Amino acid sequence: MDWHRYSTLGVRHGGHVPGQRDERNLEQASRTVEDWLETQALADPGVVDDADDLRQVGVLARAGAPANEVNQAVRYARQQGWDWAPIALLLGETREQARQRLA
Secondary structure, three states: OOOOOOOOOOOOOOOOOOOOOOHHHHHHHHHHHHHHHHHHHHHOHHHOHHHHHHHHHHHHHHHOOOHHHHHHHHHHHHHOOOOHHHHHHHHOOOHHHHHHHHO
16 A cells, blocks of 8 residues: 555545544544545545445444544554544544544
């Protein structure tokens, strides 16, 4: 996976407000990441299929899963090459907040 490609979303966050973890905000973040993945798929069709580990972070965050489960999903997504930007968006945090809290 090309680390540089995934270093930023390069899209407007569509109403997502970092630091707010309410259901509406996390749902909007999930849609934003899916939209971004679709744009990435134009250059690399396999990226959408390879994003299940990234999506799992959002699923757990929206479900209010225990912190250790979310942290484990984040670690796995990072091991698969995903940058802090989409991970943080799915967590309802800024990239810096997520990196400091979970790195």
